[in-house]
Amino acid sequence: SGARVRRASNKRLPEYLERGVDVKFTDVAGLGKIRLELEEIVKFFTHGEMYRRRGVKIPGGILLCGPPGVGKTLLAKAVAGEAGVNFFSISASQFVEIYVGVGASRVRALYQEARENAPSVVFIDELDAVGRERGLIKGSGGQERDATLNQLLVSLDGFEGRGEVITIASTNRPDILDPALVRPGRFDRKIFIPKPGLIGRMEILQVHARKKPMAEDLDYMAVASMTDGMVGAELANIVEIAAINMMRDGRTELTTDDLLQAAQIEERGMLDRKDRSSETWRQVAINEAAMAVVAVNFPDMKNIEFLTINPRAGRELGYVRVKMDHIKFNEGMLSRQSILDHITVQLVPRAADELWYGEDQLSTIWAETSDNARSAARSLVLGGLSDKHHGLNNFWVADRINDIDTEALRILNMCYERAKEILGRNRTLMDEVVGKLVQKKSLTKQEFFTLVELYGSIKTMPPSI
Numbered sequence: 001s002g003a004r005v006r007r008a009s010n011k012r013l014p015e016y017l018e019r020g021v022d023v024k025f026t027d028v029a030g031l032g033k034i035r036l037e038l039e040e041i042v043k044f045f046t047h048g049e050m051y052r053r054r055g056v057k058i059p060g061g062i063l064l065c066g067p068p069g070v071g072k073t074l075l076a077k078a079v080a081g082e083a084g085v086n087f088f089s090i091s092a093s094q095f096v097e098i099y100v101g102v103g104a105s106r107v108r109a110l111y112q113e114a115r116e117n118a119p120s121v122v123f124i125d126e127l128d129a130v131g132r133e134r135g136l137i138k139g140s141g142g143q144e145r146d147a148t149l150n151q152l153l154v155s156l157d158g159f160e161g162r163g164e165v166i167t168i169a170s171t172n173r174p175d176i177l178d179p180a181l182v183r184p185g186r187f188d189r190k191i192f193i194p195k196p197g198l199i200g201r202m203e204i205l206q207v208h209a210r211k212k213p214m215a216e217d218l219d220y221m222a223v224a225s226m227t228d229g230m231v232g233a234e235l236a237n238i239v240e241i242a243a244i245n246m247m248r249d250g251r252t253e254l255t256t257d258d259l260l261q262a263a264q265i266e267e268r269g270m271l272d273r274k275d276r277s278s279e280t281w282r283q284v285a286i287n288e289a290a291m292a293v294v295a296v297n298f299p300d301m302k303n304i305e306f307l308t309i310n311p312r313a314g315r316e317l318g319y320v321r322v323k324m325d326h327i328k329f330n331e332g333m334l335s336r337q338s339i340l341d342h343i344t345v346q347l348v349p350r351a352a353d354e355l356w357y358g359e360d361q362l363s364t365i366w367a368e369t370s371d372n373a374r375s376a377a378r379s380l381v382l383g384g385l386s387d388k389h390h391g392l393n394n395f396w397v398a399d400r401i402n403d404i405d406t407e408a409l410r411i412l413n414m415c416y417e418r419a420k421e422i423l424g425r426n427r428t429l430m431d432e433v434v435g436k437l438v439q440k441k442s443l444t445k446q447e448f449f450t451l452v453e454l455y456g457s458i459k460t461m462p463p464s465i
């Protein structure tokens with residue numbers, strides 16, 4: 001399974017195309033009557049001729065309105081999957097954060113590709129980031145956004161009524177959109193996707209249970225009633241957290257209890273999350289994303305199961321950090337190279353902080369991992385594993401403390417540079433992963449590796465020590 005993803009022609013553009021999207025309406029649960037409206041959009045593609053002959057105008061854009069995590073993106077994909085057309089997607093928040101002038105040209109490039117690959121669905125996530133009423137934002141950021149918005153309007157008009165390229169956009173704030181966007185022929189159709197009710201939550205849990213080994217007597221209703229107020233993304237998270245716990249305990253089946261415990265973790269996380277500022281979210285996201293983006297280069301660490309920036313769940317279950325284990329180390333179970341890789345990953349939070357926030361704004365988010373790196377580097381030297389081009393080749397040098405520290409420092413510096421080098425050549429990938437993490441709070445293995453495939457520059461170049 002898994003949608004086949006084509007590498008975008010220009011790798012620096014974050015637009016992407018998915019051919020053969022394999023998401024179907026059955027993957028989206030708890031829709032109720034909304035499903036009928038979405039089936040109609042599919043018909044615009046499959047029965048376009050019939051509409052045209054009868055003079056029925058096909059909308060150029062459809063607005064999916066609703067809070068984050070209710071499945072808007074998933075639905076847009078399902079429309080493409082059901083219609084059997086290509087799927088392009090981009091997050092509007094990417095337009096505005098990047099350099100001046102890039103937003104508009106990205107929109108143009110996106111629509112050009114969509115047209116060349118028609119029929120297609122163009123999905124614009126978080127439309128309000130760029131579609132806010134003009135004049136509401138002041139300053140240069142506002143100008144850049146206006147240029148992007150204007151280009152979007154032009155692009156939408158280019159397809160009016162033709163039904164070859166249909167744009168689906170998501171927003172949580174349809175009320176603040178620029179009136180020009182919602183004029184007839186543009187986003188003239190709104191579909192509201194509310195948070196799921198009790199039955200909806202049960203159905204969503206069941207959809208995600210399909211891919212997991214669930215106990216036969218699992219009480220979905222119990223979990224659904226425990227999760228009042230949660231959206232699909234959170235319910236999907238619960239199933240993932242439960243599955244990781246199950247694996248950790250060496251069990252092979254997910255039980256009601258696993259899900260209830262996972263629901264509590266998610267719930268507690270939800271409460272903690274309320275107090276976080278958007279800058280904190282972003283900082284944690286940069287930290288998590290950077291570790292995963294570097295780790296994916298290393299053979300021993302590339303099995304990234306799940307990424308999350310949710311508190312609690314995030315600290316324990318985010319990207320799996322491998323702590324340097326002295327026993328393992330002394331038994332020679334780790335190669336010199338994999339120890340260096342571990343040290344490098346431990347230094348990533350510090351390196352990311354420097355790259356994204358600058359030397360003078362370093363935070364303490366990396367204090368713990370930096371400590372791990374320091375002791376690992378010392379162990380490496382003490383264990384005589386750094387002897388390659390150096391005189392320190394045995395235990396008998398252990399009393400030459402200065403030499404050991406100097407050598408450990410040299411290794412730390414080298415690994416630090418390596419971390420920065422990998423991050424430096426993966427800035428686009430970082431932007432993508434950070435953007436998605438901030439928005440969705442967590443990424444599945446598949447979502448992460450799709451981004452790596454599209455935007456990553458992965459090559460290992462082991463340093464010699």
Ligand code: ADP
Nearest residue numbers: 028029068069070071072073074204232233236
């Ligand atoms: P939105 O675009 O509204 O923010 P997404 O579509 O990105 O939400 O949802 C994130 C993930 O949460 C989905 O990929 C899916 O795994 C899960 N999810 C959300 N809503 C549903 C739903 N109604 N049915 C099944 N899964 C859902």
